[in-house]
Amino acid sequence: MTRTEKCRGISVTVSFEDIRQTKTKCARVVSVPERRHRGGASVGEHTCVDAAHRCGACAEAMAAVRSSAVVVGGGFVGLSCAIHLQRLGKHVILMEAGPSVGGLHSCSSGNAGTFAFYANVPTQRPGLWREAPGMILSTKGALRVAFGSHLTKMVPWCLGALASCAPSEVRKTALALGTLLRHAEAGYNDAWEHCGIDIDGEMGIYAPNKATACDAFAARRGYLLLQKDVHNQNSQSAAALRREGWSGGSLKMEALDQSGVRGLEPHLSYDVTKGGAWWFEDGWFLKNPRSLLRAMRDGFVAKGGEIRCGDFGRVESVAHGTTVGSVRLTMRDGTNTETNTAVIAAGAHSANLAKQCGDHLPLDTERGYSVQWSSCVPETETEKTSPPALTRPVCSSEGGFIVSPMAGGVRAAGLVELGGIELGPVSKRFTQLDLATRALFDPDAFAFGERDTQNDWLGFRPTLPDALPVIGKSSKFENVLYAFGHQHIGWTLGGITGRVVAAMAVGKNPGVDLDPFSPKRFASKAWWRLFASL
Numbered sequence: 001m002t003r004t005e006k007c008r009g010i011s012v013t014v015s016f017e018d019i020r021q022t023k024t025k026c027a028r029v030v031s032v033p034e035r036r037h038r039g040g041a042s043v044g045e046h047t048c049v050d051a052a053h054r055c056g057a058c059a060e061a062m063a064a065v066r067s068s069a070v071v072v073g074g075g076f077v078g079l080s081c082a083i084h085l086q087r088l089g090k091h092v093i094l095m096e097a098g099p100s101v102g103g104l105h106s107c108s109s110g111n112a113g114t115f116a117f118y119a120n121v122p123t124q125r126p127g128l129w130r131e132a133p134g135m136i137l138s139t140k141g142a143l144r145v146a147f148g149s150h151l152t153k154m155v156p157w158c159l160g161a162l163a164s165c166a167p168s169e170v171r172k173t174a175l176a177l178g179t180l181l182r183h184a185e186a187g188y189n190d191a192w193e194h195c196g197i198d199i200d201g202e203m204g205i206y207a208p209n210k211a212t213a214c215d216a217f218a219a220r221r222g223y224l225l226l227q228k229d230v231h232n233q234n235s236q237s238a239a240a241l242r243r244e245g246w247s248g249g250s251l252k253m254e255a256l257d258q259s260g261v262r263g264l265e266p267h268l269s270y271d272v273t274k275g276g277a278w279w280f281e282d283g284w285f286l287k288n289p290r291s292l293l294r295a296m297r298d299g300f301v302a303k304g305g306e307i308r309c310g311d312f313g314r315v316e317s318v319a320h321g322t323t324v325g326s327v328r329l330t331m332r333d334g335t336n337t338e339t340n341t342a343v344i345a346a347g348a349h350s351a352n353l354a355k356q357c358g359d360h361l362p363l364d365t366e367r368g369y370s371v372q373w374s375s376c377v378p379e380t381e382t383e384k385t386s387p388p389a390l391t392r393p394v395c396s397s398e399g400g401f402i403v404s405p406m407a408g409g410v411r412a413a414g415l416v417e418l419g420g421i422e423l424g425p426v427s428k429r430f431t432q433l434d435l436a437t438r439a440l441f442d443p444d445a446f447a448f449g450e451r452d453t454q455n456d457w458l459g460f461r462p463t464l465p466d467a468l469p470v471i472g473k474s475s476k477f478e479n480v481l482y483a484f485g486h487q488h489i490g491w492t493l494g495g496i497t498g499r500v501v502a503a504m505a506v507g508k509n510p511g512v513d514l515d516p517f518s519p520k521r522f523a524s525k526a527w528w529r530l531f532a533s534l
């Protein structure tokens, strides 16, 4: 148990365990992550700089700062960083601005759940600039706009995204993402093992309802990517780039014609399957992303990790700490935490923190939506023996969304809407997703039950114009690391990002070429240099 106290004008959090240890020889507060003592100012302001004169409590506190790490953001990326840092021996505090880790405020919770290891080809693609106006104007378009003052601020981002549609840039992005995606599942395995999670085991208490408690976290049933024409030039060249990103033959990916697609998903309509699909036999998805987030959270805490939420966990500023090499994070409630490893993994909200750390970056958001239907429980014998309405995630490339048979109901998730993180959802988008999902199926085969509007959801994908995440060191603070900007595939890339970041934090070889993900890569871009001040 903890409580916050004022001590010489400074808010400090004291746990009851700490109070028992408060017989400190030093008349100052030692405000460090693991242990806070009453009686003075934070460890950084301490006068015991000379080891010979350092009191035991302060020496211990300084050592604690050195062995601690603070991760900002409790989505899949932040949680994975926290768990991997913990595996490497750090005492980790996870700061989360929302009321809890695994809540709907995080982009990691309401998404389509597909483990998209094949998704190295970005949505920024050659010719997008020609298609974009039509998509924005159509009520069925995959690209939409939410009008508001933020749009003027997005000018540089949009210019950068258009510049990234050049074939050479698309290829660069696809190859770089491939280097991470090839290790995506391996990147999680150690973290899950550390937390005692069997991804193919039952969700149990983490399931969204009792009826699905026996469902596994992961459902390994493949993935279908519907195409206008699987044999046309665009589809074939994107497929070639996927394979190249995966270093050739190891990616299992097969072109299916209509009968192949309907053989797998018999309820898809004749019209939408005409062009065939790409079939990823090894594809898999989460039956409920929130369930896994919560299981990872609990595994992290069980291993000694600390979590702070709400104003107590919302990091407002980052500044130099008072001991060499440390940084001080200040929360909204005024408390400070010093550490010498901080990871900024606040998703679409990371730009302001990165700016304080010396890096002005064109991070923005691609807003995305999801809707969900509560599943019908089969009642009659015919219903019980007929094939399920949907077995695996199906992506409509044209509509820009994925329909996944989640635990507790089918979910449709997708669309890209420009408009920033301040505006609330545009309700028409939920209707658009609803109608577009129904249009994928034979009308009499749409057996997903009632749409559960309580589950209507808007999420903020963190996206840089070149569709590559930022993974690297801050320009100003040696010990601040970045892990954000994972656009449409942040759940998939969380594990490998966490593994790489933790390795960097302890001076180990990250095992991946991080140049393409450098925060410095925008400095030379004309569209950013000219418009960054907007």
Ligand SMILES: Cc1cc2nc3c(=O)[nH]c(=O)nc-3n(C[C@H](O)[C@H](O)[C@H](O)COP(=O)(O)OP(=O)(O)OC[C@H]3O[C@@H](n4cnc5c(N)ncnc54)[C@H](O)[C@@H]3O)c2cc1C
Residues within 6 Å of the ligand: 072, 073, 074, 075, 076, 077, 078, 095, 096, 097, 098, 105, 106, 107, 108, 109, 110, 111, 112, 113, 114, 115, 116, 313, 314, 315, 316, 345, 346, 347, 348, 349, 350, 367, 368, 369, 370, 402, 413, 414, 415, 458, 459, 460, 461, 462, 483, 484, 485, 486, 487, 488, 489, 490, 491, 492, 493
């Ligand atoms: C509709 C939709 C469908 C998607 N489908 C898929 C999919 O099928 N597969 C896939 O891999 N990806 C998918 N994604 C993308 C994926 O959800 C995101 O890329 C991913 O969730 C980003 O994770 P994150 O941890 O970086 O950010 P988040 O999950 O947003 O986590 C960041 C956290 O930081 C917290 N925070 C913000 N500011 C602060 C602060 N100052 N201090 C402390 N905490 C702070 C936030 O509250 C938040 O919880 C989808 C996204 C959408 C919108």
